Amino acid sequence: MAKANLDKVHASNYGNIETVIATVDLPNGSVVALGDDVDGNREAMHAVAPAADKELLLVVAPEVEYDNKVNWDEYDRVNKAEVPVRAYHLTQGDKFQVELALFDVEPAKNAIVTGAANYGYTAATGTEQTKFIVERLTRFGWDSRKMALLRVL
Numbered sequence: 001m002a003k004a005n006l007d008k009v010h011a012s013n014y015g016n017i018e019t020v021i022a023t024v025d026l027p028n029g030s031v032v033a034l035g036d037d038v039d040g041n042r043e044a045m046h047a048v049a050p051a052a053d054k055e056l057l058l059v060v061a062p063e064v065e066y067d068n069k070v071n072w073d074e075y076d077r078v079n080k081a082e083v084p085v086r087a088y089h090l091t092q093g094d095k096f097q098v099e100l101a102l103f104d105v106e107p108a109k110n111a112i113v114t115g116a117a118n119y120g121y122t123a124a125t126g127t128e129q130t131k132f133i134v135e136r137l138t139r140f141g142w143d144s145r146k147m148a149l150l151r152v153l
Contacts, residue, residue: 002099003077003145004029004060009096011088018057020047020087024119028077029098031056031115031130032087044084050115056130057087058096059119090130090152097140097147107134107148121148 011017020032021044033054035046050056061079079085100106102120107113111134116122124131132150140147 002027022047030119
């Protein structure tokens with residue numbers, strides 16, 4: 001499970017948000033690429049693993065408890081497989097924080113990262129369509145979990 005925070009993301013203000021459905025569970029803060037349309041759903045797209053030649057979208061579901069009878073931790077949102085979830089188109093300059101648990105190796109400040117095949121983050125090689133710079137390593141939330149503030153390049 002992971003935590004994510006939208007610090008400054010244009011899509012949240014201008015509605016450039018997709019509905020995606022993945023075949024795997026996606027923690028908040030995951031990145032995906034868009035696949036084909038979902039049959040029988042006029043708005044949803046299949047979420048596929050990131051690839052260097054594809055635009056990456058940020059998966060973040062609202063971390064609120066809609067029904068207090070449901071027993072789930074609102075601070076650790078995992079978006080279940082085959083359930084629609086929000087994915088934000090990213091614009092150059094957008095900033096967001098994601099938990100370090102989503103990185104294959106803990107990044108350093110000013111590292112350039114991109115999406116990994118496991119829907120997390122990895123070091124960029126320079127040929128990727130979507131890249132991020134680690135602006136700083138932070139702590140977030142009531143439990144001060146380790147996060148990275150990323151800016152879209």
